[in-house]
Amino acid sequence: STQIQLVNRPVGWPEQTDFRTVNVELPPLADGQVRVANEFLSVDPYMRGRMNDVKSYTPPYVLGETMTGGAVGRVVASAADTITVGDVVVHQHGWRDLVQEDAAGFRVVQEIPGVPLSAYLGVLGLTGFTAYVGLHDIAQLKQGDTVFVSGAAGAVGTMVGQIARLSGAARVIGSAGSAEKVALLTEKYGYDAAFNYNDGPVQAQLDAAAPEGIDVYFDNVGGEHLEAAIGSFRDGGRGALCGAISQYNTTEPAVGPRNMANMVTRGLTLTGFTVGNYSHRFPAFAADMAGWLASGDIVFDETVVDGIENSVDAFLALMRGANTGKMVVKIAPL
Ligand code: NDP
Numbered sequence: 001s002t003q004i005q006l007v008n009r010p011v012g013w014p015e016q017t018d019f020r021t022v023n024v025e026l027p028p029l030a031d032g033q034v035r036v037a038n039e040f041l042s043v044d045p046y047m048r049g050r051m052n053d054v055k056s057y058t059p060p061y062v063l064g065e066t067m068t069g070g071a072v073g074r075v076v077a078s079a080a081d082t083i084t085v086g087d088v089v090v091h092q093h094g095w096r097d098l099v100q101e102d103a104a105g106f107r108v109v110q111e112i113p114g115v116p117l118s119a120y121l122g123v124l125g126l127t128g129f130t131a132y133v134g135l136h137d138i139a140q141l142k143q144g145d146t147v148f149v150s151g152a153a154g155a156v157g158t159m160v161g162q163i164a165r166l167s168g169a170a171r172v173i174g175s176a177g178s179a180e181k182v183a184l185l186t187e188k189y190g191y192d193a194a195f196n197y198n199d200g201p202v203q204a205q206l207d208a209a210a211p212e213g214i215d216v217y218f219d220n221v222g223g224e225h226l227e228a229a230i231g232s233f234r235d236g237g238r239g240a241l242c243g244a245i246s247q248y249n250t251t252e253p254a255v256g257p258r259n260m261a262n263m264v265t266r267g268l269t270l271t272g273f274t275v276g277n278y279s280h281r282f283p284a285f286a287a288d289m290a291g292w293l294a295s296g297d298i299v300f301d302e303t304v305v306d307g308i309e310n311s312v313d314a315f316l317a318l319m320r321g322a323n324t325g326k327m328v329v330k331i332a333p334l
Contacts, residue, residue, distance in 0.1 A: 151220030
């Protein structure tokens with residue numbers, strides 16, 4: 001099994017030398033174990049936080065151990081009653097081409113004709129679920145709301161815009177980091193207006209796109225975007241704080257929004273969340289999303305990087321914004 005391990009804790013931007021590739025000989029299957037040939041690995045922004053030695057909602061990666069994270073593959077051998085050869089399984093065993101572990105760590109999913117297995121890492125998986133929980137459970141989206149989404153062309157963001165639209169939002173505004181992404185937001189992802197945050201100050205661009213203010217902000221980015229959203233909220237505005245990717249590779253402490261007084265005067269609510277605490281909502285999400293995919297109400301993009309040896313590159317490219325929709329690594333068939 002080819003596996004990728006973290007060997008140094010990065011300071012600022014991670015580098016290739018913070019990782020190593022190892023080849024591990026797998027022992028014969030023990031009772032209750034399955035062997036899975038991975039087809040896709042997930043690279044996700046939260047992994048950057050786990051590379052630091054700080055306590056968070058997920059424990060830090062252990063140096064010298066294989067990078068864990070979402071992956072989907074097919075069972076090639078089984079010594080477990082519950083899982084059969086050929087089953088498609090989703091798991092958290094991460095950056096390796098072959099996995100051999102106890103059956104309990106794998107979730108069997110159905111293959112959907114015409115939908116790539118990688119969808120179980122994105123639209124049908126954690127990032128789609130994050131969008132759903134953040135909008136409904138955290139931001140308490142209501143009919144007629146004006147919604148602003150940062151990181152709008154990413155895995156979570158492309159889902160937030162579409163789910164907001166399908167759930168009765170009156171107007172959906174997104175920001176992203178390139179003209180191509182901004183065009184996709186309005187042409188493909190149901191956004192009414194979109195802007196490139198590199199074109200000028202976020203507050204001025206948000207004011208132009210939402211002259212009457214916003215009711216909901218879905219924050220993937222933090223920093224200047226969060227401050228602008230706080231500046232644009234109408235009375236009673238609600239923010240779902242999902243992530244703050246603008247700060248993940250900085251070495252300076254983040255500067256907080258300078259306009260927090262609006263929280264008082266406009267009666268705002270900002271709520272942070274991690275999707276792992278909302279697993280009770282997964283069945284509702286899975287049912288809704290399966291319906292939306294089947295009806296074509298939800299569309300999705302993936303950026304696919306070929307080869308497990310390029311996993312670190314894929315992760316770094318994700319942090320730089322090279323992806324549209326979900327970034328995944330495709331594993332060559334063994
Ligand atoms: P994305 O697919 O959105 O990929 C990351 C994107 O971030 C890039 O494509 C890039 O797009 C954007 N980006 C990078 N640097 C900056 C910057 N300085 N300012 C603004 N945008 C930047 O990743 P995900 O959809 O997987 O994750 C989105 C967010 O959701 C992240 O913050 C992540 O940590 C968070 N998250 C939180 C979860 C939770 O439970 N709370 C669960 C899953 C994700 P661009 O080209 O537009 O800059």
